[in-house]
Amino acid sequence: MAQKPSIPKGTRDFSPVEVAKRDYIFTTIKSVFQTFGFQSIETPSFENSETLMGKYGEEGDRLIFKILNSGDYLSKADENLLASKDSQKLTSVISEKALRYDLTVPFARYVVQHQNEIEFPFKRYQIQPVWRADRPQKGRFREFYQCDADVVGSDSLWQEVDFVQLYDTVFTKLGLNGVTVKMNNRKILSGIAEIIDASDKLIDFTVALDKLDKIGKEGVTKEMLEKGISEEAIEKVAPLFDFTGTNQEKLNQLANMLASSVEGTKGVEELRFIIDTIETIGLQSANLTLDVTLARGLNYYTGAIFEVAAPEGVKMGSIGGGGRYDDLTGIFGLKDMSGVGISFGLDRIYLVLEELGLFEEVAQPRPDILFINFGNEEALYATKAIAKLRAEGIKSELYPSDAKMKKQMMYANKRNIPFVVLVGSKEIEEGTYTLKNMSTGEQLVYKLNELLQVVINS
């Protein structure tokens, strides 16, 4: 026997049923994006390496899939470089393209490249696969879909408010109630780092703080000490480790703590506006909470930070995230273009919906009606009816060969086709169709227009 075929690590095949369920999520998200006024764009699955490299930090660069140059790519490489076996330097010589790592950076590139055709503020959504050379894990794949919505060209906080509502609307529509939209603000984190005199260690500080719910107070303290943050400084921020209360209480505490920091105070004000507004408007099913420990790795965020957690009791990493970036397009040469965006992790949302059994309503991908094939003459007669049914939007098909009846019936049964039509010489003579209901076994004879009505009404 031939060697068993396989697919690469971290990739998946999707069966018809799985595709139907994924489509349901895509369609839901898409329709909400559209009702919020976003338009769809698409970008290539691979970009020039320089567009992507260095945008996601050192860790990110490692996880970008590089594409080998075509042709005899090694012949152009320098002898010494080849001998040095320096993978990093060699990569830049033999690979000039790389697979898309997320949708945000290609979007920034798009905005800069098409700035003269775009009407700002530009609201776009994008649903496409991305690739990361990560080690697969639960809810973690090497190829997965992101569903992004971003607005560039407006620094209004109303955009943030809009995005919180967008999250709420999508998850409510999906029947996934009780998700938590966590919010923070990069300026608050900067402010905290400032008052403890550790601005130079902002990233280390936030990364450590981000792990609070995972490794606890002591773990965070230990990691901060290891990163060279002084004990004195850690003591100052200690209140954050036991940060509880309502959003308003947290805001007030933060305002006090950050009173001496201009930037920190600004962050608190921004967050207060968003939280106050959302509290006034109200949400359908999601909760909005202020989470000072929320950091997110991407360092291009400058204002609001979002992350969406699955409802309590579901073990899953974040199912969405985003934030504001004041200078994302700056790296491509377009200054002063503030943007804010969010992302849905389709594959994880799928897993959560599956776990909670929320997929029941998704229609099975199957025809409504199968015509049994008794031979060419009968098939021709059936085909006329099939054309009529299809014109009415009824999914109909003829069994492709005049195989044994049992086999044809079995096919209908296996595919869960609700109706089967039998046409033999008797039916042709009378101009009728025998319709069999597969679930009840009931069998009735109809004229064509009666058949249409019966099937439409079922």
Added chain:
RNA sequence: GUGGUUGUAGUUCAGUUGGUUAGAACGCCUGAUUGUGGUUCAGGAGGUCGCCGGUUCGAAUCCGGUCUUCCACCCCA
């Protein structure tokens, strides 16, 4: 990238201290039934035990490597 884990029929899994021809259930194919599916009955096909190498008289079983699965860390959706 670090540590652990997994792999036997299409699928889910058994397989004893290393010992005849590697099993079960479900699924698949054929027939009982040439115009009737699900149920039943009878029969049948299907395996390089992930792959490569080693130890041994003998390996699904022990050892090494490699790939894969899942998990934790790192990081992230």
